[in-house]
Amino acid sequence: MATWRCIQGCGACCYLNPSERPDLSDYLTSAQLQEYLKMVGTDGWCIHFDSASRQCRIYEQRPRFCRVEAETFQEMYGIEPSELDEFAIACCVEQIEDVYGDRSLELLRFQKEVSDNAGIRWSRNDN
Ligand code: SF4
Numbered sequence: 001m002a003t004w005r006c007i008q009g010c011g012a013c014c015y016l017n018p019s020e021r022p023d024l025s026d027y028l029t030s031a032q033l034q035e036y037l038k039m040v041g042t043d044g045w046c047i048h049f050d051s052a053s054r055q056c057r058i059y060e061q062r063p064r065f066c067r068v069e070a071e072t073f074q075e076m077y078g079i080e081p082s083e084l085d086e087f088a089i090a091c092c093v094e095q096i097e098d099v100y101g102d103r104s105l106e107l108l109r110f111q112k113e114v115s116d117n118a119g120i121r122w123s124r125n126d127n
């Protein structure tokens with residue numbers, strides 16, 4: 001069983017362009033959606049994302065919807081805590097592929113991080 005982990009130097013989930021996320025209103029409240037839209041920069045990245053360091057400038061104060069936590073994911077997506085790792089890993093893979101590509105170093109690093117000791121094989125990069 002793989003355990004979700006965030007990797008340093010990624011930030012793919014901070015690319016917030018709403019046209020890439022047509023279902024936002026399905027899982028964000030209207031107040032959260034407004035907050036989200038205010039964070040979108042002209043280049044589609046979050047205005048709080050430091051592209052040089054690939055880190056969040058407001059990490060401790062980041063919105064709830066930026067946090068990978070069991071309670072938040074249950075509320076937003078109806079995911080049971082026991083399903084959190086699998087769901088969060090799939091979200092990261094999708095986001096990293098979209099932003100950096102399915103053969104990117106970021107994806108390889110993420111897959112290695114979450115699959116260490118889990119015996120996972122990844123179909124898209126196993127060749
Ligand atoms: S996409 Fe996943 S691994 Fe990358 S910064 Fe976001 S949470 Fe971390």
Ligand code: SF4
Nearest residue numbers: 014046048049056066
């Ligand atoms: S607030 Fe921070 S964690 Fe949330 S999208 Fe922006 S840069 Fe990323």
